[in-house]
């Protein structure tokens with residue numbers, strides 16, 4: 001079995017590689033109790049009752065999720081790679097060419113990883129493609145490429161540094177001819193109340209792609225890179241078609257964008273006790289909260305969280321509700337002879353699961369009957385109702401019910417059906433880590449609970465809208 005040689009390389013934030021070891025100088029174990037106390041401060045800052053049913057265990061769940069999400073600080077590359085280097089012959093009697101353990105390119109593609117964004121503390125998704133060119137007649141166990149990538153993903157990260165750290169650790173750990181990485185990173189959009197109400201068509205995702213190479217991949221124009229991209233193309237990953245983030249890109253995290261900084265400076269001032277508690281969470285995780293990339297992070301995370309307090313939104317919603325409906329006549333029943341089903345489909349929403357304070361987001365579909373002579377509810381009002389209930393600490397079933405119960409009184413007879421489709425970061429980035437999973441919930445009021453044909457008609461409209469959304 002191959003063994004690791006001494007290798008020293010300094011990686012930023014005090015983490016160094018010594019004989020393939022990667023980890024903080026001292027063993028940093030997150031202080032779960034301290035993180036729980038800090039999360040309670042955040043919940044109180046949102047105007048929440050920390051003793052209510054859904055939130056009682058939330059501080060502990062959040063502390064466990066953060067500990068899990070930063071376990072990389074406590075793992076060592078050496079423990080992963082050592083014992084997983086296998087002797088593998090190259091070409092016989094030195095024929096010209098390269099293959100096997102002496103020069104045959106190896107790539108593991110489509111590794112799903114999650115990391116915490118160091119700028120805003122939200123989890124971001126990574127599609128990782130990692131490859132190397134073996135040398136010295138030995139190859140590494142394929143799973144170790146993913147495990148080493150996960151060591152660095154399970155930290156507070158930024159895409160380019162993540163790619164460079166994995167590349168460097170593999171290059172030092174395996175001692176191959178070269179290592180290369182392509183990371184396709186996806187960050188949830190960073191909505192703020194103002195801009196969300198202005199243009200609800202905001203896309204929910206921001207994407208970037210970064211590369212890193214060492215050894216024979218050092219030179220971006222080396223032939224071996226075109227071999228690497230060809231093997232990615234077989235999986236439909238066309239680098240040319242993906243925005244390759246360069247140094248000119250002024251920011252990766254949407255919370256750093258000028259728009260977000262400008263708009264959010266207009267929203268409620270950030271609560272200093274909440275900012276201090278996020279700084280204490282960073283310290284409990286063993287991070288150096290004074291390192292330049294982290295100095296603004298607590299404030300940016302609190303600004304994100306303040307989207308989910310419910311205080312001033314009530315005013316906003318009631319204002320539009322009372323002014324919005326003038327044709328409402330509670331006694332007039334729908335004349336089902338000439339009724340139609342009006343659908344509002346693919347209304348975007350963002351929310352935070354109250355169990356883990358992690359985003360879940362997706363789309364809302366709403367159907368209701370309208371009669372001749374009655375106008376549908378203004379789409380902007382329906383979208384405001386969706387955002388009003390989205391921007392709270394929620395569970396998806398409650399969100400679905402609340403939207404239906406708020407819309408029903410605006411309708412003749414109150415007949416409404418609501419479907420919410422969402423992906424839950426808490427089920428993808430941690431815990432069961434089921435990438436690609438999504439949850440749908442339904443609320444039916446009045447006639448939709450008995451009129452199966454009407455319900456089927458609505459579901460059909462959603463199905464065609466979903467296909468057109470390319471889901």
Ligand SMILES: Nc1nc2c(ncn2[C@@H]2O[C@H](COP(=O)(O)OP(=O)(O)OP(=O)(O)O)[C@@H](O)[C@H]2O)c(=O)[nH]1
Nearest residue numbers: 057061353354355394395396397424426427431432
């Ligand atoms: N019904 C429902 N459950 C949710 C929602 N968001 C998060 N959850 C669940 O909340 C539950 C919390 O369960 P706990 O066992 O207390 O916490 P946990 O140990 O973090 O759970 P795991 O996610 O299974 O690791 C999990 O099963 C989550 O999937 C939601 O919108 N609706």
Ligand SMILES: [Zn+2]
Nearest residue numbers: 117119120253
């Ligand atoms: Zn971010």
